[in-house]
Amino acid sequence: MRHGKKDNHLGRTSSHRRALLSNLAGSLIIHKRIETTLAKAKELRKYVEPLLTKSKDDSTHSRRVVFSYLNDKDVVKELYNVVADKIANRPGGYTRIIKLGSRLGDNAEVALIELVDFNDALLLANADKPAKTRRSRRGGTTKKTGSEAAAPVAEAEVVESRVAGEAAADDLEKIEGIGPKIAEVLTAAGIATFAGLSEATPEAIREILDNAGSQFASHDPATWPKQAELAAAGKWDELKTWQDELMGGREA
Incomplete structure (x- = not known):
């Protein structure tokens, strides 16, 4: 029953x-x-x-x-x-x-x-829609003032500078054990590239995580510098083979 x-x-x-x-x-x-x-x-x-x-x-x-x-x-x-x-x-x-x-x-x-x-996809979809043009009562489009016309130029410069900054950084999430939040923490601490991560000791990385909050206490950065060294050298096949043997970035 x-x-x-x-x-x-x-x-x-x-x-x-x-x-x-x-x-x-x-x-x-x-x-x-x-x-x-x-x-x-x-x-x-x-x-x-x-x-x-x-x-x-x-x-x-x-x-x-x-x-x-x-x-x-x-x-x-x-x-x-x-x-x-x-x-x-x-x-x-x-x-x-x-x-x-x-x-x-x-x-x-x-x-x-x-x-x-992860429902922010809807917000991104709305952001991609073209902006509506304002129209006056006479049927014509309103003329932009000098400040409004200069705004897109200034915004474009900000975007270009941000993209240039991002181009200099590496995707630290390719290191097994590093997620988006940890990548942000490391970047804020000045470690934004594979080369920079490979030069850091596990103890130094541990200290950065401890200062960022107790939610990162369970993460073990012991293999991160070695993984980053392989990534910086472009040895992706060797890195992938090793990551298959790891469990969440830890030695199995």
Whole structure:
């Protein structure tokens, strides 16, 4: 009997259901939002949210437990290096389900499930829309004043200078164990390139992380300088081979 058992079997065997939810969870972590049936979205939420909570503890044991559910190392890397930093201050409720109506054919209810903290894609989409031209009551466009005309030029100069500054920096997130937040912390501390990171000692990096906050206490920078040295030398194949042996930037 099913007294008190409220899980939806989704019309599948236990192993098939587990594989389905594992694949859906991996797609959600990689793409941040997926479209599926409402029933699957509700079961996926119960499956993936404990894993998101688990990712806040960046330890070897935690990664192995999560890997046993996701069965994909690339997904685990994305979860710990990107998603975990984004949800660090959220106590729960990491996902949102939006109903999209019924699909043609089988009339199944369809829903969009997404990670709440990665909904900035909508803001970027709105920012890309062309600005509306102001028009006067006479039907003509309003003439820009001198300050308004000079504003785009000044803004362009700021953008060019920012792009030039970013071009001089390296993508520190290519180092396994470094996510967006840690990359920002290191850049603020003056370490913005692979060469700069390779010259830093693990002890110095540890001190930078400790000063940045207790949320970085579980990260181990022991391999970061050596990884950065390979990246600075352009030895990407050798770096990739070594990273496959690491667990969250730590020696396995």
